[in-house]
Amino acid sequence: MNTVIAFIVIFGALVFFHELGHLVFAKRAGILCREFAIGFGPKIFSFKKDETVYTIRLLPLGGFVRMAGEDPEMIDVKPGQIIGLKFDEQGKVNKVVINNKEQHPDAKVIEVEQADLEHKLFISGYEAHEEERLQRFEVSETSYFIADGEEVQIAPYNRQFASKTLRQRTMAIFAGPLMNFVLAFFVFVFIGIAQGYAVDKPVMGELTKDGAAIEAGLKEGDEIQAIDGESVKTWNDVVTIIRDHPNEELRFTINRNNETTEINVTPGSQKIGDETIGLIGVYAPVEKSFTGAIKNGVTETVMWTKEIVVGLGKLITGQFSIDMLSGPVGIYVSTDQVAQSGIYYLMKWAAVLSINLGIVNLLPIPALDGGRLMFFALEAVRGKPIDRQKEGLVHFVGFALLMLLMLVVTWNDIQRFFL
Structure with missing residues (x-):
């Protein structure tokens, strides 16, 4: 679990x-971002903030940001269509009711003659019972379609x-x-x-409980000066010598508490592919x-x-x-x-x-x-x-x-x- x-x-x-x-x-x-989704498939959880709906979906196989204009718009207004219009305080259309207009009795119902909701942002048409008087309505950039009880923000071209x-x-x-x-x-x-974080210094890091290093008497913090008389300057030098001598006794010259001493260590062995390497059970030194x-x-x-x-x-x-x-x-x-x-x-x-x-x-x-x-x-x-x-x-x-x-x-x- x-x-x-x-x-x-x-x-x-x-x-x-x-x-x-x-x-x-x-x-x-x-760019108008309609949805920010984690996962694909049916929605499990969603909430809306500003213009974007944030969702978690059932299949955890990825995610997506649905940007306006990347896919064909699902809602469109065409000539001859009967729609309802709602207006903001400036008299611009801020909601376009596509269906279920009876649920919006305050909406102005018109038959569309022409509409441009990408560039010029207007809808023209004939109000019910006034077929002879063509009216033109300015549309707000932040207006919404209302379809099947859901609100979908329009996407003017400059937001695509x-x-x-x-x-x-x-x-x-x-x-x-x-x-x-x-x-x-x-x-x-x-x-x-x-x-x-690991540093490339010839100093003993943490020792494993059953490694050759702890059995030989080495301690964390011991500074390694030489191995079998060969001077070492970096941790990589130490690792290279140990890897090249599995099951062979090595003489470590170390500095511990400002005193130099020598300790014999016999690395164990581990087979990796066709190669056998030496190990003594110690991690690289770390600093903070x-x-x-x-x-x-x-x-x-x-x-x-x-x-x-x-x-x-x-x-x-x-x-x-x-x-x-x-x-x-x-x-x-x-x-x-x-x-x-x-x-x-x-x-x-x-x-x-x-x-x-x-x-x-x-x-x-x-x-x-x-x-x-x-x-x-x-x-x-x-x-x-x-x-x-x-x-x-x-x-x-x-x-x-x-x-x-x-x-x-x-x-x-x-x-x-x-x-």
């Missing part, structure tokens, strides 16, 4: 911050995604993956402040400082970004097979294993997943953020946008292929861990 909660919290946080990036920069650009500059649209899309890197950075910084934690946050974020990019490169070149990919099931199993090691390991795992999500979303694959950014790049080169219908078709095909890949990866995970 704890693993389920941890998985939901981690995955929910990654999706939340990703979509929050989209939302913040879209709103800064003046397509009306914004290329830079604004690019930032609204790029901000999602960007927030995943920002989240990872802050998680690494928090871990560095709370737990400390605010500035150091920030520097460590940058270092960890950059390091894991490089690792994941290299891994994706190997997948593309065929050095990794698709069977090595993990989907939600594989991530759940890995989360269970990491959770058993403690909260800080779980937080680090979440940060790595956040970086992974950011990188994958930046891949130039249709339906992903990277695919949309690719179309923006083409627009910048051509000087005009790609036809929206053609772009939409490409994204639809890309989404279908991604769903197929997800099914294959999930089935591989199920076979690997449960069958």
Whole structure:
């Protein structure tokens, strides 16, 4: 049960911050954001603040920000349609009643002759029983449609995604993956402040209870000056020598309380693939400082970004097979294993997943953020946008292929861990 909660919290946080990036920069650009959703499918919980409905949906497979103009508007006003109009204090239309007009007896009922709710913002028509007198009504930018008991804000063109500059649209899309890197950075910084961060110094860190180091008499804080007479300057030097000498006695020259002493240690061994390495049961030394934690946050974020990019490169070149990919099931199993090691390991795992999500979303694959950014790049080169219908078709095909890949990866995970 704890693993389920941890998985939901981690995955929910990654999706939340990703979509929050989209939302913040879209709103800064003046785009009408109709919905901010975590998950897909039926709504479980929702509330509205300002112009946006915030929802949690049943299937925890991602999230989305529904921006005006990205999809065809579900409600339209056409000539010959009978609608009701309500007005604000300035005499502008602030509500357009599409159906169930009997529930709004105060609305002015008209037959539409012409309407433009994107650019000129007006509706003209004939009031009931006054067919000969054509009237024109100005529409407020913040007016609403009322249909089936629900209110939906209209989307003037200047509030739609397509009306914004290329830079604004690019930032609204790029901000999602960007927030995943920002989240990872802050998680690494928090871990560095709370737990400390590893430093590359030849000093003994925490010792395990049953390792060769504690059995030989080494202690946390011992400064290692040499191993078998070979001077060491960094923790990496210490690790390299120990790894290269499994089951071989080593003479450690250490400084303890300003006194030099020598202690013999015989590393144990562990087989990793075809290689056998030495281990003595000790962690790297750690330090705590605010500035150091920030520097460590940058270092960890950059390091894991490089690792994941290299891994994706190997997948593309065929050095990794698709069977090595993990989907939600594989991530759940890995989360269970990491959770058993403690909260800080779980937080680090979440940060790595956040970086992974950011990188994958930046891949130039249709339906992903990277695919949309690719179309923006083409627009910048051509000087005009790609036809929206053609772009939409490409994204639809890309989404279908991604769903197929997800099914294959999930089935591989199920076979690997449960069958």
